[in-house]
Amino acid sequence: MGEALGKRVRAYRKLKHLTQQELANLLGVSVAIVGGIERGTREPSQDILTKISHVLGVSTDELTGNHV
Template sequence: MEADKLGRRIRAYRKLKGYTQEGFSKKLGVSVSILGEIERGNRLPTDDLLERIIQSLKITKEDLVL
């Protein structure tokens, strides 16, 4: 999946669940700048981080790639 599409979907689900970028990055244990880069499509999350994002948002991997 393209980084920009994945980032946009992560951002959309984060906002839908009511997390701020700062609060969500703390929950994931990453800096706000890393989360911002992922959401802007400038960086792909590692497999481990992607799994933490999915679990934190209570979504499936398929939700992000549809």
């Protein structure tokens, strides 16, 4: 997933007009975690991935690239 996931998270975050800090606040994590996910250097847990999908209004499959 890594870098591709990070690019999708960043793109959807920007579509929602959220900063990394705002997304981090909504997820209950640090901005460093959001930054790491977006850079592809940090793999989110399933729980965080689910929270990201809810906040950004997309499915986890869409975020991970597993959509058909």
